[in-house]
Amino acid sequence: EVQLVESGGGLVQAGGSLRLSCTASAFSFRTYELNWVRQAPGKGLEWVSYISDSGYVAYYGVSVRGRFTTTRDNAKNSFYLQMNSLRAEDTAVYYCAVGTSSPDYWGQGTLVTVSS
């Protein structure tokens, strides 16, 4: 069974940085594509980033492009979201989601709060 655990969320001031981690267990991690998806309080889902199974290809949503970077470490079954220049509108629960052709498995999420 695929299990994902996010960590690294918390309270940060606007302009600050935060690094989220997602650690996976019990599956062929290196064959999976990895995504971050966020959900602001009371709002819908917003896709944030994607990284390919090889780690060589990454894509980002327009609202985070140039500020966020996603990476993966297959040896640690983990992937990361480095968030810089944080804004109040980045406040959300951040989910990691993985799959071989779409985000099929999701973590429980980690809350990021950006204070202005």
Add this chain to the structure above:
Amino acid sequence: QAVLTQPSSLSASPGASASLTCTLRSGINVGAYRIHWYQQRPGSPPQYLLTYKSDLDKQQGSGVPSRFSGSTDASANAGILLISGLQSEDEADYYCMIWHNNVYVFGTGTKVTVL
């Protein structure tokens, strides 16, 4: 205009069927996309339900009951999630999603209430 538009809410009785639509913006042809569907119950992360592009290109999520099925309506340029035999546990938010121009795009979401 949003890329994917969903009705904000839908109500139905237990045992009834519910058809949730996901309309693609004009110029984006539903036949060209795999549409992914997710269910999100209050206080829980989203759960993958299924993917549908055609009857030859579809996938059901692991453990997802067969009463959840996908289809498309080409005339409406929309993807459809059909929930048959509605149960109280189906009360949730439902989101569609596509991969479009190297980004994933979510629909606006439909809140399903089981009366």
